Amino acid sequence: xxxxxxxxxxxxxxxxxxxxxxxxxxxxxxxxxxxxxxxxxxxxxxxxxxxxxxxxxxxxxxxxxxxxxxxxxxxxxxxxxxxxxxxxxxxxxxxxxxxxxxxxxxxxxxxxxxxxxxxxxxxxxxxxxxxxxxxxxxxxxxxxxxxxxxxxxxxxxxxxxxxxxxxxxxxxxxxxxxxxxxxxxxxxxxxxxxxxxxxxxxxxxxxxxxxxxxxxxxxxxxxxxxxxxxxxxxxxxxxxxxxxxxxxxxxxxxxxxxxxxxxxxxxxxxxxxxxxxxxxxxxxxxx
Amino acid sequence: xxxxxxxxxxxxxxxxxxxxxxxxxxxxxxxxxxxxxxxxxxxxxxxxxxxxxxxxxxxxxxxxxxxxxxxxxxxxxxxxxxxxxxxxxxxxxxxxxxxxxxxxxxxxxxxxxxxxxxxxxxxxxxxxxxxxxxxxxxxxxxxxxxxxxxxxxxxxxxxxxxxxxxxxxxxxxxxxxxxxxxxxxxxxxxxxxxxxxxxxxxxxxxxxxxxxxxxxxxxxxxxxxxxxxxxxxxxxxxxxxxxxxxxxxxxxxxxxxxxxxxxxxxxxxxxxxxxxxxxxx
Numbered sequence: 001x002x003x004x005x006x007x008x009x010x011x012x013x014x015x016x017x018x019x020x021x022x023x024x025x026x027x028x029x030x031x032x033x034x035x036x037x038x039x040x041x042x043x044x045x046x047x048x049x050x051x052x053x054x055x056x057x058x059x060x061x062x063x064x065x066x067x068x069x070x071x072x073x074x075x076x077x078x079x080x081x082x083x084x085x086x087x088x089x090x091x092x093x094x095x096x097x098x099x100x101x102x103x104x105x106x107x108x109x110x111x112x113x114x115x116x117x118x119x120x121x122x123x124x125x126x127x128x129x130x131x132x133x134x135x136x137x138x139x140x141x142x143x144x145x146x147x148x149x150x151x152x153x154x155x156x157x158x159x160x161x162x163x164x165x166x167x168x169x170x171x172x173x174x175x176x177x178x179x180x181x182x183x184x185x186x187x188x189x190x191x192x193x194x195x196x197x198x199x200x201x202x203x204x205x206x207x208x209x210x211x212x213x214x215x216x217x218x219x220x221x222x223x224x225x226x227x228x229x230x231x232x233x234x235x236x237x238x239x240x241x242x243x244x245x246x247x248x249x250x251x252x253x254x255x256x257x258x259x260x261x262x263x264x265x266x267x268x269x270x271x272x273x274x275x276x277x278x279x280x281x282x283x284x285x286x287x
Numbered sequence: 288x289x290x291x292x293x294x295x296x297x298x299x300x301x302x303x304x305x306x307x308x309x310x311x312x313x314x315x316x317x318x319x320x321x322x323x324x325x326x327x328x329x330x331x332x333x334x335x336x337x338x339x340x341x342x343x344x345x346x347x348x349x350x351x352x353x354x355x356x357x358x359x360x361x362x363x364x365x366x367x368x369x370x371x372x373x374x375x376x377x378x379x380x381x382x383x384x385x386x387x388x389x390x391x392x393x394x395x396x397x398x399x400x401x402x403x404x405x406x407x408x409x410x411x412x413x414x415x416x417x418x419x420x421x422x423x424x425x426x427x428x429x430x431x432x433x434x435x436x437x438x439x440x441x442x443x444x445x446x447x448x449x450x451x452x453x454x455x456x457x458x459x460x461x462x463x464x465x466x467x468x469x470x471x472x473x474x475x476x477x478x479x480x481x482x483x484x485x486x487x488x489x490x491x492x493x494x495x496x497x498x499x500x501x502x503x504x505x506x507x508x509x510x511x512x513x514x515x516x517x518x519x520x521x522x523x524x525x526x527x528x529x530x531x532x533x534x535x536x537x538x539x540x541x542x543x544x545x546x547x548x549x550x551x552x553x554x555x556x557x558x559x560x561x562x563x564x565x566x567x568x
Contacts, residue, residue, distance in 0.1 A: 059410070141397075149356050150394035154408040154457075155380045 045159075045240070046233045049167050052160040058168075066165040070131050071173030075180055078126050082181035085118055086110055086188030094197050103193075104203035108211035110189035115216040119182035121268060123174060124227035126181075128260040132235040135166055136256035139239025140249040148240070158240070167232040174228030175221045182220060215279060223271045227264050234260045304331035307465070307497050308353060312362035315348055321521050322348050325362070326530055328516060335491055335498040337512035337537070339505070339551065344520040345530075346501040347391070350467050353499065354386050355379050384412070387458030387496075391470045393450040395442035395457070401428075402438040405457045412461070427456040430493075431486055448479035455486060459494070466490065468500040472507050480504065487511045505552055509537045517548055 015023075057063075089110045097103045139162055142148050148158045193199045235256040242252040279286070308330040315323040322345040330336055338346050351357040352364055355371045364371045366382060374382060395404050405424045409415050415423070425435060431452040442450055451471060458466060468487065472480035484507050491498055491511070502508055508515050517533035517540070524530060533540055533548045543549055550557050 145392060146390045146394040147396055149351070150388065150390055150396075152356055153354055153383055153386065153388040154411060154461075155384050156407075156411045157376075157380075 041241075042233065042237050045163075045237045046229075048159050049163045049233065049236075052157065052164050053167065056160065058160060058165045062161065062165040063168060066169035067173060069134075070127070070166070070169035071176060074127060074130055074173070074177055077130060078123050078177045078181050079184045081122055081126060082114075082119065082184035083188035085122055085181075086114060086185035086190075087192040089113060089118075089185070090189045090192040090197070094193070103197065103199055105207045105211075106193050106197075106199060107190065107204040107208035110193070111186050111208045111212045112216060114182045114185035114189070115212060115220045116272075117220070117268075119185060120178045120220040120224040120227060121264065122185075123177040123181040123224060124231065124264050125261065127170065127174060127177060127228065128231045128235075128257050128264065131170070132231045132260050133253040133257045135232070135235035136238040136242070137249055137253040139236055140242030140252040143240060143242045144244055144249060163232070163236045163240075166236060167229065170228035170232035171225060172228075174224045174231075178221055178224040182217070219275055219279075222275065223268060226267050226271060230263050230267060231260045234263065304333055306330065307332040307367060308499075309365040310349070310352070310362070311365065313349070313352060313359050313364065314361040315345065315352070315357070316360045323359075323518075324521055324530055326518070327362075328531070328534075330497065330499065332497055333495065335487075335500065335511055335513045337500045337502055337508035337515045338518060339502060339508055339515060339540075340518035341520055341551065342503070344518045346518055347469055349518070350388075350469055350499065350501050353465075354383055354388060354467060384408075384461055385464045387461065387463035387466045389451070389454045389458045389466070389468045389471055391473060393442070393454030395450060395453060397442055399441075400438065401440050401442070401445070401453050404442065404453060405460055407457065408461045423460060424456075427460050428453075430459065430490075431456045432482070448475050448482065451475065451479075451483055452486065455483075455490070459490065462494065463496060465497045465499070468498065468502075470502060470504075471500065472502065472504045480507065481510075483507075484510045505554075509541070512537050515540045517551065519547060 090106060093106055093109055094103060097106055097109075139148075142151075142162070148162070151158045151161055190201075190204060193204060194201050238252040238256040238259070242248045306329050308328075310326055310328045310330075313323050313326040315321070326345075326349065328336075338349065340346050348357060352359055352371075353366070355364075355374070358372055366385075369382070371379070371382070395401075396407070399407070402421075402424055405427055406420050409420045409423060424438070428435065428438070433449065433452055433456070437445065437449065437453070442453070445453065455471075466487075471483050471487065475483065487498065487500065487507075488511055490496060498511070500507065500511060513536070515533065515535060515537050516531055518530055519528075519532045521530060532545060533543055535543075540548065541552060543552070546557075
């Protein structure tokens with residue numbers, strides 16, 4: 001077999017620093033254009049899903065397994081991680097609070113953090129990792145093995161059949177998971193604070209009550225609905241646009257988790273700002 | 288033998304019938320890669336057409352254009368006088384109901400049992416009760432020679448031949464007018480390949496369907512087809528040549544003097560290995 005001559009690399013035309021800058025700019029430009037294309041494509045995908053949701057409800061035998069898999073099977077892992085996050089918060093904050101003699105206010109910090117931030121983000125992270133990756137891998141495998149083509153050829157719309165039940169599952173199940181994460185986080189934080197640090201239980205709850213309100217619980221649950229929708233859309237989109245082969249399916253699963261997580265954190269930031277403004281509009285005296 | 292001369296001969300041997308599917312100057316590009324170029328084929332109602340050709344010459348792509356799973360870069364497909372690209376989503380769904388498609392690896396849904404797989408198109412159509420659906424599923428299963436005991440199994444529990452037969456039962460369940468077979472015997476042992484060939488013929492005779500069989504397997508092409516069309520990869524064609532290098536009867540394809548056709552029919556490598564080595568340097 002013929003092989004390349006050893007001096008082949010010398011024959012490559014030298015373009016100098018200007019050429020290298022030009023190539024680098026073009027590469028960056030191509031990445032940005034691809035990113036915007038994906039964003040536009042994903043938005044269209046979401047609109048098609050919502051349009052199908054409004055047009056025709058999926059069959060019960062597709063909805064119930066999706067709800068069970070997304071909601072019921074995720075509960076134990078969300079509960080477990082929620083408990084530990086609550087305990088970690090207690091461990092990390094106790095020393096600082098004790099320095100100022102505020103240890104009985106630990107409950108306010110833990111409970112407020114769980115309700116507003118950690119509960120919804122933790123539930124969403126667990127859902128993206130456990131369910132989002134699985135959705136991307138499952139839909140990706142269906143794409144690679146022509147099962148999506150088979151669905152279409154038999155008169156079923158793949159978005160209606162595959163995406164809508166998963167979208168509904170994530171959208172409607174994530175509030176329950178968030179409540180579970182918040183509840184277990186609060187219980188974990190209280191247990192550790194009272195049993196290990198010896199904080200008085202009455203003062204712990206009394207201070208929590210002063211700082212945590214219904215709005216804070218609503219705040220977390222409201223955000224979680226957007227996180228659930230993001231996980232479903234990103235994961236299904238990645239699966240639908242999966243590259244051929246086992247490597248393609250693996251990449252789709254990984255990309256689904258990473259992209260979901262990035263979007264969740266960005267959404268979290270903007271939703272937090274938006275919800276704080278709404279709060280200040282409704283209760284200006286508390287702002 | 289030139290394709291046009293053979294086509295003329297083939298037309299004489301086949302009874303004139305109403306054209307059901309018409310591919311008109313179909314050109315397909317995936318990005319910069321051209322897969323099909325100006326392919327025109329007319330398929331009469333009731334005919335069994337075998338499309339043969341090397342891997343990567345665009346046979347499966349052509350099949351997916353016929354049912355509207357893909358749309359061409361230029362040219363169009365007509366089915367029963369209607370241009371497929373002019374149909375809206377609802378009309379296209381209705382049109383797809385007139386087709387049955389046996390995919391290369393059967394494309395059975397992993398998460399469903401055999402019974403649910405076969406019943407899927409009926410449930411999706413939402414116009415039949417569950418008892419009637421069970422009855423139709425059993426009938427179709429019997430038609431492809433499988434016992435009712437497989438109904439509760441998952442596709443992963445079936446052999447390759449059984450999966451193909453379940454795929455065929457699913458393709459038949461809506462009593463389609465046209466059956467599309469993508470490599471129906473690939474990966475099967477010779478006996479199971481012949482079972483599938485027999486089933487294709489039986490289906491054609493019992494249901495009076497138009498069939499299009501994409502295959503590498505010359506035994507299948509010879510056994511089941513009324514007409515054979517051979518596609519050639521665009522990368523190996525000269526600029527002025529047609530991508531259809533043969534169009535005629537199964538007997539004619541075996542006797543064809545065109546080196547490209549005879550080489551494929553006899554399964555000979557010829558100078559191909561040398562060409563591949565030269566191409567890779």
